[in-house]
Amino acid sequence: MGRAPCCDKANVKRGLWSPEEDAKLKDYIESFGTGRNWISLPQRAGLRRCGKSCRLRWLNYLRPNIKHGEFSDEEDRIIFNLFTTIGSRWSIIAAQLPGRTDNDIKNYWNTKLKKKLMGLLPNSRRKPQPPAPLPPPPQLRTTTPTPVTSPFSQQLLLLPQPQSPSPCSPPPSKVYHHLAYINDCSISPATPSSFGTVNSVQSSCHETFTVKDQAFLGFGYDPRSFDSYENQQVMMKMKEESVHLHQDGFDFDQDTNQQRWAEAMSNEVYLGWEYDLIVG
DNA sequence: AATTTACACAACCGCGTCGTA
């Protein structure tokens, strides 16, 4: 037995909203408010719509101060920073961008920003060429680690800290892909050769949390949600980043790292690190 | 000019969470 439907689908209108329906909904809410009950609102407002549909229409389109149109560079930066920090929690991201809705940001990310940031935004509307063969795993060398500046982490450090979980409580397993929760934590063991085989996170209050097997600390992306082509592009991009970081003086255990890369590729899970935050 | 393809974004769906009786 499935979940009971929220409304009688046979008797509600679906699809795009007409200007008349918009006017009805807007007039009603501006006059009487939502009454804290979206389910009964369409009936009260004289609309043949599902309450959920009314809520969405109001929140995403009709309510005052909604900002439409192009996103600014500053908004791009904020979205990117937050996405790399907390992942696809669009409502939280939207809360940082007055006038923007979670739906708007989600659409923007999925259709434009993700590609723009990966350098994939096509010049035309032509179908992209099939991905080039992936390069072989980077040949890694052993050097003395020195502080590394990542172009991403410089900005991440400016972000407001998330409300929860607190730095001193174990984050839920799903957030291990995201960096905000280790902002003031250090990676343990943090010896150079252990990069890529991180198995625990130590907080600033010296509590050590175990990272689940197969969970990786990364830039915040969860490429499993990308399609195959983009996933490859993302991983290639990040691979380049890690090579760059390596060349800047970070050390990796060559065998382990190559093995992990192969694993990451086959599982479509990206393995990566965020040095500044780990150190900080 | 007609058709196809790709894109943008609006809207829907289902599930988890929260508030309340």
Place this chain on the structure above:
DNA sequence: CTACGACGCGGTTGTGTAAAT
């Protein structure tokens, strides 16, 4: 404490339109 209904969220689908063929 539990059950239930409503809300909110994130993923997915649908639709209109512009660009390419």
